[in-house]
Amino acid sequence: MRLTVQLDTFNRAHPMAFAILWLDKEKRQWSREGHFGLELPEWGSLHVDCGNTHVCEPNDRTPVYVLERLNLDCCYGLFEGVAGRAEWCAEGGHALMTGHWHVQCIDNERVQPEHGLFATGEDS
Template sequence: MRLTVHLDAFDCTRPMAFAILWLDKDTRQWSRKGHHGLDLPEWGTLQVDGGNTLMCGPRDATPLCVLEGLDLKDRSGPFEGETGRAQCCAERGRLLMTGHWHVQCVDNEQAQPEHGLFAAGEEA
């Protein structure tokens, strides 16, 4: 299952900051598809802790963002339109930024990506 998640509403700290992410529930990886004002790497790994999803970098287990209430272990979800609070500290040494996450799309297909960070094999 792959989710398209929109992070936004960081208006207090960074006006107009947002990121659009793909979260792959099966491989426990995420990739950035668009962003402004949130300095996130192109991809990373996902961890689940106490019903929250922790977005980590590609080589570091330190969370960059915590998506509170987004439980990737929940068999009944997540669902399109689901929302929650996001705590991000994408830039080391910066203050924690509070915003929101919003599930825009849930893709239940098991298709392999043709190109990109999650592609396997010689084409990757």
């Protein structure tokens, strides 16, 4: 299952700041599909802690974003339009900025990404 998640309303960064992330629930990886006003790498890893999804850099478990109450381990409760609070852990987690996330799309088909950004496994 892949989810397309939009992060927005990080007004302190920029009034129009947003990021669109493609989350691969099975591989626990994400890629950046679009962004403006928010700094983040092109791809990275996903980790779940206490029911929250941590969006991390490729080789680091320190979260760049924490998507509160987006639990990738849960088999129910994920649907298009579900939303929650997002914490942007800017500058290595020293300065937190609050915004929102919402699920734009859920794709249950097993398809390959158009552009293979992930540098591990068979995607490299």
